[in-house]
Amino acid sequence: MTDTFSIETPHPFDLVLERTIAAPAYALYRCYTEPDLVCQWFCPKPWRVTEAKLDLRPGGATFHRMRGPEGEDVPLHGQYLEVIPGRRVVTTDAYTGDWVPSAKPFMTAIVTFRDLGNGTTLYRAVARHWSAEDKAAHEAMGFHEGWGMAADQLEELAQSLPAETDVRVQPADGTGGHSVVPHLACAGAAEAIDFYKKAFGAEEMIRLPGPDGRLMHASVTINGQMVMLVDEMPEHGMLGPKALGGTPVSLHLGVTDAVGVADRAVRAGAKLVMPVTRQFWGDLYGVVEDPFGHKWSIATPGENAPRTTEALTEAMMAAGQPG
Numbered sequence: 001m002t003d004t005f006s007i008e009t010p011h012p013f014d015l016v017l018e019r020t021i022a023a024p025a026y027a028l029y030r031c032y033t034e035p036d037l038v039c040q041w042f043c044p045k046p047w048r049v050t051e052a053k054l055d056l057r058p059g060g061a062t063f064h065r066m067r068g069p070e071g072e073d074v075p076l077h078g079q080y081l082e083v084i085p086g087r088r089v090v091t092t093d094a095y096t097g098d099w100v101p102s103a104k105p106f107m108t109a110i111v112t113f114r115d116l117g118n119g120t121t122l123y124r125a126v127a128r129h130w131s132a133e134d135k136a137a138h139e140a141m142g143f144h145e146g147w148g149m150a151a152d153q154l155e156e157l158a159q160s161l162p163a164e165t166d167v168r169v170q171p172a173d174g175t176g177g178h179s180v181v182p183h184l185a186c187a188g189a190a191e192a193i194d195f196y197k198k199a200f201g202a203e204e205m206i207r208l209p210g211p212d213g214r215l216m217h218a219s220v221t222i223n224g225q226m227v228m229l230v231d232e233m234p235e236h237g238m239l240g241p242k243a244l245g246g247t248p249v250s251l252h253l254g255v256t257d258a259v260g261v262a263d264r265a266v267r268a269g270a271k272l273v274m275p276v277t278r279q280f281w282g283d284l285y286g287v288v289e290d291p292f293g294h295k296w297s298i299a300t301p302g303e304n305a306p307r308t309t310e311a312l313t314e315a316m317m318a319a320g321q322p323g
Contacts, residue, residue, distance in 0.1 A: 013129040015138060017147045018122070023158035025113035025121045029086045031158050032111065038064070041157045044149035055307055056083050061097025077102065088112045094130075098304050105130050107138065123151065182251055183228040185240045186292040189215040192229055195291060196220055198268035200253065200261070202227070223253050241293030250287065250295040258284040258300040265296070280319035281305060281312055 021028065031037045035052040042049045043066050051065035062078040079095035082088060094105035107129045114122040125147060129135040186192040189207075196202035200222045207218040214231035221227070232240050241247035255261050258276045265288045266272050273295065276286030282305025287297050306315045 011128055013132060013135045015127045015129070015135060015143045016124070017144070017151060018124045019151060020116065021121050021123045021151070021155045021158065022119065023121060023155055024119050025115040026086045026164060027158035027161045028113045028121055028123060028154065029089070030161065031154055032089050037157060041150060041153035044146045045153070055097065056080065057307065058082060059098055060307065062091055081108070086113065106134055125151070181226050181228055183230065184292070184294055185230055185232055185238050187232045187240050187242060188292065189218055189229045189231040192290070192292050193218060193220060195268055196222060196227070199265040199270060199290070223255065247293060247295060250297050252297045252299065254299055254301065256300060258286060258298045262286050262288055262298050265290070265298070270296070278302070280315045280321060282315070
């Protein structure tokens with residue numbers, strides 16, 4: 001996996017700002033991703049940001065409205081390419097959201113926050129331009145002075161935020177990998193592995209049988225992510241959905257062909273709970289129940305589907321769904 005803290009491979013069109021900031025990484029990330037905080041620091045004074053709209057996901061739109069001291073109005077549209085909470089934010093003006101091309105791309109911004117401990121962070125902001133001319137123009141506009149002043153404002157704002165008292169949940173491997181892993185109890189974990197191979201193309205990672213043959217632990221990858229399994233062990237309170245009379249939990253698969261995957265699962269022995277159809281939020285979406293009682297939602301994201309709260313609410317009301 002890519003090291004999210006690695007120094008980007010230098011490029012001739014880069015302009016770079018790097019400094020150690022006396023504030024924790026999570027505070028800097030908040031200042032970059034919470035609109036009310038963004039408006040307090042994002043451009044050097046006397047300019048100010050009067051409006052910020054941020055759809056924090058790869059493909060999500062970014063919008064900043066900047067106002068100058070003489071009343072200048074500069075709207076900036078862009079898109080997130082990568083968002084790793086507390087660690088890394090990559091944006092570009094090559095797109096304006098949902099991969100819609102912009103009229104004239106200028107640069108991509110690669111921002112990383114590396115927690116150094118003791119409340120300090122190595123902050124690195126790379127402006128990667130589309131041409132040598134764009135880089136020269138940005139430098140002539142005062143990149144180092146302007147971004148440096150903004151970094152000063154960022155540091156001051158981050159230091160003013162209240163310290164977190166709860167332990168932050170961070171991926172143990174530091175790479176954003178298997179961060180939340182489902183652990184399924186099955187009446188027949190070995191048979192479940194076989195089913196998941198047939199239904200979802202699972203790849204087996206490990207299985208650990210106990211003295212009585214029941215699997216004490218097993219893991220597979222499905223759709224690139226790890227799923228752990230264990231045999232039912234009533235003596236230890238380990239029961240599957242069927243023994244419990246059902247489950248309130250479903251596992252979600254985002255795939256390129258929801259209809260095909262649902263059909264494959266049914267052929268392998270799953271029960272169709274909800275046929276795959278187009279939903280008000282834009283996705284093709286359906287639900288199956290596997291032979292062990294676990295429910296799987298299967299979806300293909302819709303193109304240009306509504307992703308903001310406002311757009312989703314409007315689509316829900318138009319579809320006649322309860323609000």
